[in-house]
Amino acid sequence: MSVSVVKDSEDERSGVRRAVNLIREDICRIIPSKARVLIKPNFVSAYEPLSATPVECVEEILKFLLDISNPREVIVAESPAIGSFSEAIRSYGFMRLKSEYGVELCDLDDYGHEVVEISGFGDLPLSIPVSKLVLESDFRVSPVRPKTHDFVVVTLTIKNIVVGSIRREYRRAIHRGYWQMNYCIAKIATKVMPHLAVVDGYNSMEGNGPVYGSPKRWGAYFASTNPVSLDSVVAFAMGFNPSDIGYLYLLSKWGYGEIDPSKINIIGENISAVATTFKPHRDFKKQLEWKRCLTDL
Numbered sequence: 001m002s003v004s005v006v007k008d009s010e011d012e013r014s015g016v017r018r019a020v021n022l023i024r025e026d027i028c029r030i031i032p033s034k035a036r037v038l039i040k041p042n043f044v045s046a047y048e049p050l051s052a053t054p055v056e057c058v059e060e061i062l063k064f065l066l067d068i069s070n071p072r073e074v075i076v077a078e079s080p081a082i083g084s085f086s087e088a089i090r091s092y093g094f095m096r097l098k099s100e101y102g103v104e105l106c107d108l109d110d111y112g113h114e115v116v117e118i119s120g121f122g123d124l125p126l127s128i129p130v131s132k133l134v135l136e137s138d139f140r141v142s143p144v145r146p147k148t149h150d151f152v153v154v155t156l157t158i159k160n161i162v163v164g165s166i167r168r169e170y171r172r173a174i175h176r177g178y179w180q181m182n183y184c185i186a187k188i189a190t191k192v193m194p195h196l197a198v199v200d201g202y203n204s205m206e207g208n209g210p211v212y213g214s215p216k217r218w219g220a221y222f223a224s225t226n227p228v229s230l231d232s233v234v235a236f237a238m239g240f241n242p243s244d245i246g247y248l249y250l251l252s253k254w255g256y257g258e259i260d261p262s263k264i265n266i267i268g269e270n271i272s273a274v275a276t277t278f279k280p281h282r283d284f285k286k287q288l289e290w291k292r293c294l295t296d297l
Contacts, residue, residue: 001026001226003233005269009219012202016060019223020198022268026225027068030195031139034072037065038137039103040194041076042144042160044210046083046091050145050203051211053160055093057143057200062101065141077106077133079168082211085109108133113167118187126184128174129167134192142194142227146234147205148213148281151181153245154238155210156231157197162188178286179293182246189251197227199234206278213281220274228257229264236261239277246290 004022008015020027031037039061041053058076065071076097080088085107089095097103113129134140142157149155162185163171174184201220205213220237224230228251232242242248242259252259261271281287 001224001229002265002267003222003224003226003230004267005233005271005274006221007219007269007274008221009217012054012200013056013060015202015219015221016057016198016200017064019221019268020061020064023223023225024068027196030225031065031069034070035138037071037074037139037141038134039074039076039141039143040134040161040164041078042155042164043078043080043085043088043092044082046080046088048211049092050205050213050215051147052088052092053143053145054200054202055097057198058094059097061141061143061198062097062103066101074101074103075106075133075137076103077108078164079108081168081171106133108164109168116188116191118184120183126173128184128188129170130188130191131165131167134161134165139196140192140194141196141198143198143200145204146199146201146218146238147209148207148278149210150208150281150283151175151178151287152185152247153240153280153284153287154235156199156234157194157227158189158231158247158251159185161192161194165192178290179246182290183250185247186250186254189247190254190256193256194227196223196225197230198223199230204278208281214279216278218274218276226257228252228259232257232259233261233264233266233271237271237275239275240280244288
């Protein structure tokens with residue numbers, strides 16, 4: 001499995017399209033025939049466009065998947081943290097995907113949940129309701145805009161699908177500390193891992209993300225069928241050490257992917273061609289406190 005890296009500061013659609021095309025063979029190997037495809041964009045807020053996955057990114061992925069496969073159903077689904085799903089799809093231009101491509105637009109909170117038990121130590125275990133629509137999909141796609149985060153350094157494709165899958169009123173349950181949040185994200189990720197991960201960094205967010213950060217024009221795009229490696233490459237290109245991101249560190253230790261960029265097969269551009277420095281969240285140093293728990297494992 002490879003991670004594609006593309007640089008294009010002028011054409012967002014072209015950047016996304018080239019990134020997924022570079023891993024076409026990887027995708028064709030794993031997407032089932034007549035699959036129920038779930039595309040889960042990131043709408044943290046229905047009112048802040050920079051917090052959301054661009055509709056252009058989702059449309060390019062949709063066109064690509066329809067070209068290479070014959071899905072039984074394609075669903076675009078999310079449950080925003082701020083505002084409603086209906087507000088978000090109207091504000092961000094997603095309504096036309098239904099009329100033009102026949103996709104279903106679904107609020108994840110409307111389609112039932114299955115309880116996932118998370119055990120560990122400290123104030124765990126927890127019983128977390130996770131979307132059945134996500135759990136039961138044949139092919140999960142997580143397209144995101146790269147952003148810094150107030151708890152886990154960065155929010156990319158894995159965190160998007162995990163936290164958005166949790167029933168909205170239960171999301172605070174995993175925000176009990178830096179270790180607990182990273183551990184819970186990693187545990188739930190083993191149940192809902194995306195089959196295709198795409199990062200659209202045409203416009204990104206740095207500083208006090210995931211909602212109140214500052215715009216950063218980047219023009220970098222990434223895609224992979226291994227989200228752990230993909231998120232690690234993106235974090236590294238943003239100027240962060242992937243090992244500082246607790247959920248990526250744990251998932252790598254559990255065998256879900258490589259987080260050392262020097263050991264990941266990069267195709268397209270070299271990471272150096274897109275490497276930059278994102279301003280971290282103001283609580284960045286506190287976020288690294290999760291590492292103190294490693295001595296107890």
